[in-house]
Amino acid sequence: MSFAQVMEQYAGKDIAGMMDRVTVADVQRTLSRRTLSAEDYLVLLSPAAAGQLEAMAQRANQLTVQHFGRTIQLFTPMYISNFCTNQCVYCGFNTRNTIRRTKLDDAQIRREGEVIEATGLKQLLLLTGEAPKIASVEYIGHAAKLLRDLFPSIGVEVFALTQDEYEYLISCGVDSMTLFQETYNAALYPSLHPAGPKSDYRFRLDAPERACKAGMRVVNIGALLGLDVWRKDAFFTGLHAHYLQFAYPQTDIAISFPRMRPHAGEFQPESIVSDRELVQIMLAQRIFLPRCGITISTREAPSFRDNLIPLGVTRMSAGVTTAVGGHTSEEEEVGQFEISDPRSVDEMCAAIRARGYQPVFKDWEPLEDAAVAG
Amino acid sequence: MEHSNNNDPLVIGGVELQSRLFTGTGKYGSDTVIPDVCRASGSQVITVALRRVDMNAAAGNVMQHIPKHMQLLPNTSGARDAEEAVRIARLARAAGCGNWIKIEVISDNRYLLPDGYQTARATEILAKEGFVVLPYMNPDLYVARDLVNAGAAAVMPLGAPIGTNRGIRTREMIGILIEEFDVPIVVDAGIGKPSEACDAMEMGVDACLVNTAIATAGDPVIMAEAFGAAVRAGRQAFLAKAGPVLTGAASASSPLTGFLGE
Numbered sequence: 136m137s138f139a140q141v142m143e144q145y146a147g148k149d150i151a152g153m154m155d156r157v158t159v160a161d162v163q164r165t166l167s168r169r170t171l172s173a174e175d176y177l178v179l180l181s182p183a184a185a186g187q188l189e190a191m192a193q194r195a196n197q198l199t200v201q202h203f204g205r206t207i208q209l210f211t212p213m214y215i216s217n218f219c220t221n222q223c224v225y226c227g228f229n230t231r232n233t234i235r236r237t238k239l240d241d242a243q244i245r246r247e248g249e250v251i252e253a254t255g256l257k258q259l260l261l262l263t264g265e266a267p268k269i270a271s272v273e274y275i276g277h278a279a280k281l282l283r284d285l286f287p288s289i290g291v292e293v294f295a296l297t298q299d300e301y302e303y304l305i306s307c308g309v310d311s312m313t314l315f316q317e318t319y320n321a322a323l324y325p326s327l328h329p330a331g332p333k334s335d336y337r338f339r340l341d342a343p344e345r346a347c348k349a350g351m352r353v354v355n356i357g358a359l360l361g362l363d364v365w366r367k368d369a370f371f372t373g374l375h376a377h378y379l380q381f382a383y384p385q386t387d388i389a390i391s392f393p394r395m396r397p398h399a400g401e402f403q404p405e406s407i408v409s410d411r412e413l414v415q416i417m418l419a420q421r422i423f424l425p426r427c428g429i430t431i432s433t434r435e436a437p438s439f440r441d442n443l444i445p446l447g448v449t450r451m452s453a454g455v456t457t458a459v460g461g462h463t464s465e466e467e468e469v470g471q472f473e474i475s476d477p478r479s480v481d482e483m484c485a486a487i488r489a490r491g492y493q494p495v496f497k498d499w500e501p502l503e504d505a506a507v508a509g
Numbered sequence: 510m511e512h513s514n515n516n517d518p519l520v521i522g523g524v525e526l527q528s529r530l531f532t533g534t535g536k537y538g539s540d541t542v543i544p545d546v547c548r549a550s551g552s553q554v555i556t557v558a559l560r561r562v563d564m565n566a567a568a569g570n571v572m573q574h575i576p577k578h579m580q581l582l583p584n585t586s587g588a589r590d591a592e593e594a595v596r597i598a599r600l601a602r603a604a605g606c607g608n609w610i611k612i613e614v615i616s617d618n619r620y621l622l623p624d625g626y627q628t629a630r631a632t633e634i635l636a637k638e639g640f641v642v643l644p645y646m647n648p649d650l651y652v653a654r655d656l657v658n659a660g661a662a663a664v665m666p667l668g669a670p671i672g673t674n675r676g677i678r679t680r681e682m683i684g685i686l687i688e689e690f691d692v693p694i695v696v697d698a699g700i701g702k703p704s705e706a707c708d709a710m711e712m713g714v715d716a717c718l719v720n721t722a723i724a725t726a727g728d729p730v731i732m733a734e735a736f737g738a739a740v741r742a743g744r745q746a747f748l749a750k751a752g753p754v755l756t757g758a759a760s761a762s763s764p765l766t767g768f769l770g771e
């Protein structure tokens with residue numbers, strides 16, 4: 136069994152049409168259920184459910200507070216290389232874009248780490264483009280080793296890897312992986328990823344499962360909302376998380392909801408996801424998978440992010456730059472995409488507290504090096 | 510804090526506790542409420558997830574907010590097997606959190622139910638190392654026996670799945686543990702309302718651990734106070750030995766056939 140087989144069950148089905156037939160009564164019935172099936176999740180993503188947002192928000196809030204408390208975990212990304220051999224048409228690091236390419240050396244990685252650590256953040260996400268000859272798995276693992284004494288939790292958001300490669304990164308101190316499928320529409324995928332290793336749809340689709348098999352503690356998935364009809368991609372993202380949760384109960388599964396943002400390139404998305412629609416997706420997701428982590432990045436604007444706090448978010452980024460070496464560099468580097476929330480860590484904490492929530496910096500204690508002598 | 514029955518301490522690991530309510534530190538909107546929760550509830554034992562403790566942080570460290578008189582009960586939240594639980598316990602002790610440890614081994618993130626086998630393995634190792642081990646468990650007779658044989662200082666059966674506030678759904682099973690074991694039985698997880706904590710205490714459990722129901726209440730401090738009172742009331746009711754529950758025909762309060770003689 137793999138997630139591709141789950142998707143096959145929906146092959147040829149008109150998902151958007153099924154959602155169009157949902158009634159308000161269906162939505163209300165679904166909201167009173169204790170556990171939801173995939174069909175129930177579909178109901179909550181429907182146009183009919185768009186008119187029931189307040190009822191969904193109440194339920195989502197209740198479930199989130201129950202399972203996660205009034206807490207928001209904070210993390211920040213660190214871009215260590217922007218070399219990329221792919222041609223994702225929506226991305227500023229696309230190999231055909233003429234931006235300055237850099238890769239941090241040991242001293243720069245350490246320096247970036249120290250600057251981030253000084254803000255109090257304890258959870259770090261390492262990012263690269265896909266250029267395995269330049270920024271190899273060994274390079275990423277080495278970066279994690281250089282930083283592990285500063286950060287109890289180190290995640291990677293890099294290219295799709297083999298199970299062995301995920302195991303290697305875990306041995307270097309990496310405890311979480313993030314990988315977005317971008318779109319679950321296999322027919323559309325090739326035109327968005329015309330060249331480079333990322334054009335292999337199936338290798339990417341199976342990567343989160345390989346990370347689970349490797350023993351990664353946290354696996355974070357998502358679709359880049361807007362590439363395809365958002366209702367369909369949101370539906371398959373939820374199903375994917377659901378599949379992984381059941382198949383790998385030891386792994387914490389989380390979801391991100393990135394929306395398309397302006398970037399260095401001309402691509403225009405298929406569908407624009409409005410604020411209301413993003414909220415609907417998040418609420419549906421929370422009610423369908425009450426124990427699933429939900430991440431909202433700085434792609435979103437400050438006031439919108441603040442309003443999302445009680446609705447199901449469990450993780451937010453803060454003090455973000457999407458440029459390589461952006462935490463220490465004095466030069467204006469081009470980032471992967473433009474961020475909308477430039478607030479510092481302190482400002483983010485103040486905003487979280489103002490909502491009656493607690494910012495959480497540390498949520499893991501690394502065990503690999505722990506003295507185990509009895 | 511005033512306690513209604515000072516001749517009825519709960520003793521765990523050689524420590525005498527006047528309060529039978531254990532509290533937690535997770536899920537609060539702000540850790541600054543913790544001292545007030547401790548005071549209002551009268552609780553003397555507080556659990557804290559080692560994974561959240563940042564010993565190096567000058568500010569924003571949950572430990573700063575725990576009153577000095579509290580007995581710390583670090584937990585192994587995040588452990589997926591016995592080995593991880595053991596490592597977390599040792600880290601907690603090395604970090605100065607004392608030698609009490611709540612074993613929490615959960616390898617199913619959907620239901621968060623504890624793994625009995627792994628919990629017993631961790632309990633055995635840590636009890637031998639001198640820890641006062643309080644394992645979180647499903648209320649299962651055989652698992653409880655393994656835990657007690659492994660040296661658990663108390664057992665902590667769940668009333669309902671963690672965080673659900675559904676009350677004591679495992680009542681019959683907890684009743685069996687009360688009958689069967691001499692070690693303290695602490696109901697952990699599931700209690701959503703003070704009346705449910707009171708009910709558990711009336712049944713004869715030795716203490717209740719309440720985190721979510723207090724931390725996620727509209728006013729955690731008032732709720733903490735309510736739980737403190739409920740646990741005391743339940744304990745008193747248990748000690749007072751409630752009269753029998755009527756079943757079938759009425760029983761007279763004075764004999765009606767006494768005049769007949771022997």
Ligand code: SF4
Pocket residue numbers: 219220221222223226227228229230263264265333
């Ligand atoms: S999305 Fe990633 S893989 Fe695609 S071009 Fe950008 S950096 Fe490269």
